[in-house]
Amino acid sequence: MAFIDPKLVPKRKLSNGQEIPCMGMGTFGSDRFTPEQVSGAVAGAIRIGYRLFDCASVYGNEDLIGEVFEAAIREGVVKREELFITSKVWNDMHGQGDVLLSCAKTLKDLRLDYLDFYFVHWPFPNYHAPGCDGDSRNPDSKPFSTEEFMSTWRQMERLYDMGLVRNLGMSSMTIPKLEAVLPLCRIKPTVIEMELHPCFQQPELYDYVVAHGIQPIGFCPIGSPTRPDRDMTPDDIADIRVPELVEIAKAHGVHPAVICLKWAVQRGQVPIPFSIHENEYVSNLESTVKDPLSEEEMAVLKGVDKNCRLIKGQVFLWPGATSWHDLWDEDGVIVK
Numbered sequence: 001m002a003f004i005d006p007k008l009v010p011k012r013k014l015s016n017g018q019e020i021p022c023m024g025m026g027t028f029g030s031d032r033f034t035p036e037q038v039s040g041a042v043a044g045a046i047r048i049g050y051r052l053f054d055c056a057s058v059y060g061n062e063d064l065i066g067e068v069f070e071a072a073i074r075e076g077v078v079k080r081e082e083l084f085i086t087s088k089v090w091n092d093m094h095g096q097g098d099v100l101l102s103c104a105k106t107l108k109d110l111r112l113d114y115l116d117f118y119f120v121h122w123p124f125p126n127y128h129a130p131g132c133d134g135d136s137r138n139p140d141s142k143p144f145s146t147e148e149f150m151s152t153w154r155q156m157e158r159l160y161d162m163g164l165v166r167n168l169g170m171s172s173m174t175i176p177k178l179e180a181v182l183p184l185c186r187i188k189p190t191v192i193e194m195e196l197h198p199c200f201q202q203p204e205l206y207d208y209v210v211a212h213g214i215q216p217i218g219f220c221p222i223g224s225p226t227r228p229d230r231d232m233t234p235d236d237i238a239d240i241r242v243p244e245l246v247e248i249a250k251a252h253g254v255h256p257a258v259i260c261l262k263w264a265v266q267r268g269q270v271p272i273p274f275s276i277h278e279n280e281y282v283s284n285l286e287s288t289v290k291d292p293l294s295e296e297e298m299a300v301l302k303g304v305d306k307n308c309r310l311i312k313g314q315v316f317l318w319p320g321a322t323s324w325h326d327l328w329d330e331d332g333v334i335v336k
């Protein structure tokens, strides 16, 4: 069986001095893969050397993944302190007291007594039913509110104070939203999850996050070819079919997916690729320890950015909002 020594996998240092692996594994089954398939992949991934796992309550599989963590620790495959485990509070649990309840449920499901990272999954309390289609809207949805976000964040800070969560994170934020909330945070986020792949590099947000001492974690690092149907539109560009990327992949003798990941790691974000296939998740982690891209190849890949957002979030739109662009504050002000 393949084994990539976790000690050899490069690390990223967070603002609090903690070091984390430069790549993790995603666990969102994208409404296509069953909880059993995802937890099976997590079990395999621990054995081959993954140490960081990106979980979330809304992925609907934390209970099975928890069994995997518990067994791996019990059987001595890995020690708890060697693992970096993420979870996220879902949009329907932002209310007073709910964040604490959600975290407690996640800890119980994951069979842990602390989380390494806890994220606010989306900066809106807007709920959509799991597995809904792209035209679904919830009439109770609301635009972003700094006040509401901060009341959620205060609960995150309490979890940190209680030692239940070692790092706080935000996800799918924009610069205007960060400008509004960062000065108000008593406990600052050490990590931010954002969509990052060669065709969607978000250079301004990326630079802003890094300049604030926050580590970017990149989701959909391969361009999420198996994302839910509701997140597919005809204009989307498939990263793994971009000619420049395909050519670099041929030169390295690897799948284009692996080039997306090498680019991500060498740029500095922590990608969290998903796969249930052992050959894929092995080559993904292996990409961090061998055959780096040249400076020229990195420059070519920088040039393939097409500002192609895949996770548009339209199911979170509130009554009165005009299009998914409203979620992303593209004119530099928070859209209300």
Ligand SMILES: NC(=O)c1ccc[n+]([C@@H]2O[C@H](COP(=O)([O-])OP(=O)(O)OC[C@H]3O[C@@H](n4cnc5c(N)ncnc54)[C@H](OP(=O)(O)O)[C@@H]3O)[C@@H](O)[C@H]2O)c1
Pocket (backbone or CB within 6 Å): 025, 026, 027, 028, 029, 030, 054, 055, 121, 171, 172, 193, 194, 218, 219, 220, 221, 222, 223, 224, 225, 226, 227, 255, 257, 258, 272, 273, 274, 275, 276, 277, 279, 280, 281, 283, 284, 311
């Ligand atoms: N914070 C957030 O709001 C947020 C949003 C989205 C995602 N995420 C997190 O980010 C993780 C990753 O995103 P994602 O799952 O959407 O997309 P992704 O990692 O970009 O793409 C996953 C797909 O890529 C293919 N793949 C993976 N490795 C490959 C390889 N070596 N060769 C060929 N194909 C490969 C697999 O498809 P096949 O099965 O067809 O091979 C897999 O299903 C999620 O699982 C989740 O944990 C977070």
